[in-house]
Amino acid sequence: MSLIEVLPRQRASFSEVFAEALRGRPCSVVGLGEGPEALPVHEWRRDPDSADLALLAHCSGPTLDLGCGPGRLAAALAALGHVALGVDVVREAVDQAVARGAAALRRDVFDRLPGEGRWETALLADGNVGIGGDPVALLRRAGELVAAGGRVVVELDPPGVGHRTGWAALQCADLHSAPFRWATVGTDDVHEVAAAAGLARVEVHRVGEVRWCAVLRPA
Numbered sequence: 331m332s333l334i335e336v337l338p339r340q341r342a343s344f345s346e347v348f349a350e351a352l353r354g355r356p357c358s359v360v361g362l363g364e365g366p367e368a369l370p371v372h373e374w375r376r377d378p379d380s381a382d383l384a385l386l387a388h389c390s391g392p393t394l395d396l397g398c399g400p401g402r403l404a405a406a407l408a409a410l411g412h413v414a415l416g417v418d419v420v421r422e423a424v425d426q427a428v429a430r431g432a433a434a435l436r437r438d439v440f441d442r443l444p445g446e447g448r449w450e451t452a453l454l455a456d457g458n459v460g461i462g463g464d465p466v467a468l469l470r471r472a473g474e475l476v477a478a479g480g481r482v483v484v485e486l487d488p489p490g491v492g493h494r495t496g497w498a499a500l501q502c503a504d505l506h507s508a509p510f511r512w513a514t515v516g517t518d519d520v521h522e523v524a525a526a527a528g529l530a531r532v533e534v535h536r537v538g539e540v541r542w543c544a545v546l547r548p549a
Contacts (some may be wrong), residue, residue, distance in 0.1 A: 340506065341506055342506070342508075343507060344508060346507070347500040347505060347507040349421070349422035350502050351369050351371050351502060352371060352420070352422045352423060352426060354371075355503075357369040357502040358502075359499070360501050361496060361498035361509070361512075374399045374402055375402065376402065377402070378406040381537050381540075382402070382403060384537040385543055386403065386407055388483045388537075388543060389450075389451040389481075390451050390480075390481060391412065391449075391451060392413040392414070392445070392449050392450050393407050393414045393453055394414075394415055394443070394445075394452045394475055394476075395414060395415065395416040395455070396417055396452060396458060397439070397455075397461055398417060398423065398424075398432065398434055399416075399418060399456065400426035400427055401423075401429075403416075404427055404432035405430045408431065415434065415445075416432050417434070417437050417443065418436065418437075419436065421436055439461065440471055447475065449476045449480060450477060450481070451480060451482070452475045452481075454468070454482065454485065455543075456485060457487075458485070459485065459513065460512040460514055462513075463496070463513045464495070465513050465527075469484070470529075472484075473528055473529050478548075480547070482545075483543060483545055483546075484515075484543060485541065485543045486515055486544055487514050487515065487517070490516065490518065491518070493515050493519040494513065495513040496511070496512065497510070498512045517542050517544070520532060520534065529547060530549035531547040531548070
């Protein structure tokens with residue numbers, strides 16, 4: 331059975347459905363696993379925890395938070411003294427990030443962004459390495475955004491989770507989004523993916539009890 335066949339009939343854009351999730355409507359993601367999986371919006375809207383702070387400790391200097399969502403990490407970076415800018419395609423996410431005290435901009439990561447080539451860090455947290463379903467292209471783009479000697483900090487799936495790309499959709503009751511491409515990258519595959527993106531210097535770190543990240547730099 332195809333992804334389209336299991337979705338309800340009322341269709342909206344990704345941004346519309348994700349905005350509903352950010353406003354508190356229960357939402358699931360369909361297509362990434364064997365069945366619908368609850369979208370963990372509560373994790374993105376909570377206060378930063380110790381694992382978040384351990385992740386942000388790998389960010390250096392002015393930091394661009396790609397796919398910032400409701401601004402948990404962008405606001406935390408600012409509180410830690412970083413110049414930080416969050417970027418997200420969803421207006422509701424940007425509005426919530428700004429309300430939280432973060433600087434944020436509604437923009438696609440592949441659009442022209444402020445300060446291109448001058449950021450010290452580009453951050454891809456909370457699974458955002460999956461954006462667009464092409465981690466090589468996304469990491470290459472992130473590498474373009476940072477200065478010479480800069481870094482890309484990317485949160486990863488744990489060991490044993492392979493690199494996978496597929497179609498997914500968001501579902502809120504009878505409302506579903508148009509399908510979109512998404513990917514997963516784990517610690518086992520990050521060296522190969524990073525090298526293909528021109529970021530061959532890879533340091534893998536555990537952050538907290540169950541989370542992992544890598545710090546990537548140009549070869």
